[in-house]
Amino acid sequence: xxxxxxxxxxxxxxxxxxxxxxxxxxxxxxxxxxxxxxxxxxxxxxxxxxxxxxxxxxxxxxxxxxxxxxxxxxxxxxxxxxxxxxxxxxxxxxxxxxxxxxxxxxxxxxxxxxx
Amino acid sequence: xxxxxxxxxxxxxxxxxxxxxxxxxxxxxxxxxxxxxxxxxxxxxxxxxxxxxxxxxxxxxxxxxxxxxxxxxxxxxxxxxxxxxxxxxxxxxxxxxxxxxxxxxxxxxxxxxx
Numbered sequence: 001x002x003x004x005x006x007x008x009x010x011x012x013x014x015x016x017x018x019x020x021x022x023x024x025x026x027x028x029x030x031x032x033x034x035x036x037x038x039x040x041x042x043x044x045x046x047x048x049x050x051x052x053x054x055x056x057x058x059x060x061x062x063x064x065x066x067x068x069x070x071x072x073x074x075x076x077x078x079x080x081x082x083x084x085x086x087x088x089x090x091x092x093x094x095x096x097x098x099x100x101x102x103x104x105x106x107x108x109x110x111x112x113x114x115x
Numbered sequence: 116x117x118x119x120x121x122x123x124x125x126x127x128x129x130x131x132x133x134x135x136x137x138x139x140x141x142x143x144x145x146x147x148x149x150x151x152x153x154x155x156x157x158x159x160x161x162x163x164x165x166x167x168x169x170x171x172x173x174x175x176x177x178x179x180x181x182x183x184x185x186x187x188x189x190x191x192x193x194x195x196x197x198x199x200x201x202x203x204x205x206x207x208x209x210x211x212x213x214x215x216x217x218x219x220x221x222x223x224x225x226x227x228x229x
Contacts, residue, residue: 033216035216042222043153043206043208043222043223044220044222044223045159045208045210045220047218050216052216091158091159095216095218097216100146100147100166100212101212102149102161102164103149103161103210103218104161105158105159105160106158107157107158108157108158
């Protein structure tokens with residue numbers, strides 16, 4: 001069975017600063033996807049970034065980037081130039097590379113951006 | 116991106132009554148969808164996987180007779196909470212998958228059972 005762990009229940013960062021959220025996972029699969037989802041107070045799930053495990057290059061999306069270490073089963077999210085709108089719950093998630101498989105979520109990290 | 120709607124967005128009901136939650140994909144068709152439950156300050160926990168035209172597969176610990184899923188078409192799925200109790204109060208989220216690792220989440224339904 002796959003598991004996703006986020007060891008930081010809460011974090012805070014000053015506006016315009018950089019913050020890194022940690023995530024580790026456990027799987028015996030070779031091919032899979034990893035995601036970071038953002039859940040703001042509205043509770044709508046928003047995809048932040050996605051990584052295919054077969055790709056060595058770390059995914060980036062504007063101010064968001066990941067550090068994907070496949071051997072270590074680590075998948076951290078770096079948010080640069082933090083903005084007040086980044087305040088939200090962040091979930092690390094795993095999905096087997098089966099076309100219609102389920103997503104397994106980590107426990108989440110509550111991020112607060114301080115003005 | 117694809118749009119998924121849920122109705123109602125919030126519902127309050129009395130203990131012992133049944134509540135139906137609808138989940139629609141508005142601009143795409145998909146055979147597989149998922150229902151999640153999220154308690155306050157917790158993560159999303161998968162309740163069941165549903166494929167159009169077949170019975171839903173429930174996760175361990177989820178009562179299939181209590182949480183009825185009807186995957187009526189490629190764009191509509193319903194979750195009925197039967198004989199709801201206060202402990203069923205939660206945030207219910209549906210998601211459709213179009214394959215290839217892409218999931219489209221609904222906005223969620225907040226259920227409060229008094």
